[in-house]
Amino acid sequence: MPPRKSPPTEVLLDVLEALPPGQRLWVRGAGRSLYPLLRGGDSVRVLRCGPGAMSRGDVALVRQGRQLVAHVVVSTEPWATASLVGGMDPPGGVTLGRVVAVRRGQWVLPLPRPFRPAMWMTQQALSAAWARPESRVVYRHVRDFFFSGWSRPLRRRLVGPLDVRLLRTDDLDALLAFAGEQLVVSPGFLRRQLRERWGLPEPDRRGAAAGAFDAQGRLHGFAWVDSYRQEALPLDGFWVRSLVVAPRARRMGVATRLLGCLMAEARRQGEERLYADIDDDNTASLRTFGGMGFRPSSPELTWRTNLAWDAAGRTKALVVMERELPP
Ligand SMILES: CC(C)(COP(=O)(O)OP(=O)(O)OC[C@H]1O[C@@H](n2cnc3c(N)ncnc32)[C@H](O)[C@@H]1OP(=O)(O)O)[C@@H](O)C(=O)NCCC(=O)NCCS
Incomplete structure (x- = not known):
């Protein structure tokens, strides 16, 4: 079973960086970086390895300053990662390993390697759609519609x-x-x-x-x-x-x-x-x-x-x- 709680990000970074290649660790603290696949409070299982062991469509756990993000590898030469919905990452992050599973509450979603082409294509399609201002406007309207008064009784029961x-x-x-x-x-x-x-x-x-x-x-x-x-x-x-x-x-x-x-x-x-x-x-x-x-x-x-x-x-x-x- 994966652990329920993770230590604070600073401690995690030290533990992760000291972990030998090939070892795996559950990590919480990559925030919403792979949203909507990953949400705040979710955990990722990371296999410690460098960029050399990764290909396009893998999900990499990257340290950007003191922050952790889980992003899709969009190119290996030159090395580039990007969020699932949104832009490319600035250069300079340190790659800590490959994300092999995502956990939300009781649910664990494995990210097997044959999944890579699908992940890469999804990232490309979502980023292209997100780059168009009209898509964002539509998204905001849909979001506001779902979270407005009509859905309140249902949300009240869920929460x-x-x-x-x-x-x-x-x-x-x-x-x-x-x-x-x-x-x-x-x-x-x-x-x-x-x-x-x-x-x-x-x-x-x-x-x-x-x-x-x-x-x-x-x-x-x-x-x-x-x-x-x-x-x-x-x-x-x-x-x-x-x-x-x-x-x-x-x-x-x-x-x-x-x-x-x-x-x-x-x-x-x-x-x-x-x-x-x-x-x-x-x-x-x-x-x-x-x-x-x-x-x-x-x-x-x-x-x-x-x-x-x-x-x-x-x-x-x-x-x-x-x-x-x-x-
Ligand atoms: C602003 C925010 C905190 C309001 O939280 P909330 O729990 O939904 O607010 P309440 O339910 O207490 O609403 C109080 C009243 O404010 C008004 N109000 C709240 N949200 C509204 C909205 N989206 N549109 C119009 N009026 C709104 C209503 O008059 C509401 O009373 P009603 O529902 O009985 O009509 C929430 O929308 C939010 O988190 N927004 C994003 C973050 C943000 O902007 N924070 C403020 C930084 S200063």
Whole structure:
């Protein structure tokens, strides 16, 4: 049986790189890199070998910086890998081995070598389709249709009841699995914040993270509040960050409950207001915050927030909203 849990990515990388050629290991942490074949929280079985032992259509486990990705080999000379849906990888990754199976929950899908031509052709077809802007628009419409109100009763039954509460340090595994699937925040940052700030018991807790957990302890929604000074941004007060609900659990009031939980905790920590910065074209988020009583902040704070983010390299215009926290 494959292991249920994997060590953190840093440890895994060291273990993998020390593994002799020909050995196999189950690895979790390649995120959504082979989406939709591989989703956050899935594991891959990797056979340790170099690029010389691989051919077009194999799936290679590649280290890009401190990140692991499982991508299709699209050419061996020159060596090139690419995601299943999307573009080619930048050069410079280190090939750690060949993926021989994928595991999701109880299911193990072997990737035998005769599968290679099919994998290569699928990658080529999907990438070509994805490169056309109209395909992406159609994809977004289809996705929005499936995750809108009409499918809510079905999704509610699939997801089951959700418990919305503050995260503790022992929620790290669930948080990293959700982050791999839904967030662009680095696992190292989340791990540090949870251990050193959000997950501490009262009265040591600083900032806070909230999650929506199902009966199996899986996260379906997440958000945190903390000071931007943590990230060296010159903005005072507590800000709502990374509010994300998995598509399967949207329009069920999860974001509303997460915000309610975080507002109560921010108030308990002595904050009198809570702030949020939202992409100006993010209707779902603007409405969610509006529904929770957040109102547009002053033009001065909006300008300062945009300036701070511009300096940090972000280009999208942000709407700033705030609300007073009831005593
Ligand atoms: C924004 C987001 C967090 C909302 O999560 P959610 O759990 O679906 O929100 P809720 O169910 O609590 O919705 C609250 C209200 O917001 C509004 N709303 C939420 N999603 C909406 C959508 N897609 N379109 C229009 N209104 C929407 C509705 O008024 C809704 O109330 P209703 O369902 O009773 O009509 C979710 O869509 C998401 O994760 N989006 C991607 C990540 C993101 O943009 N995060 C925000 C970063 S600032």
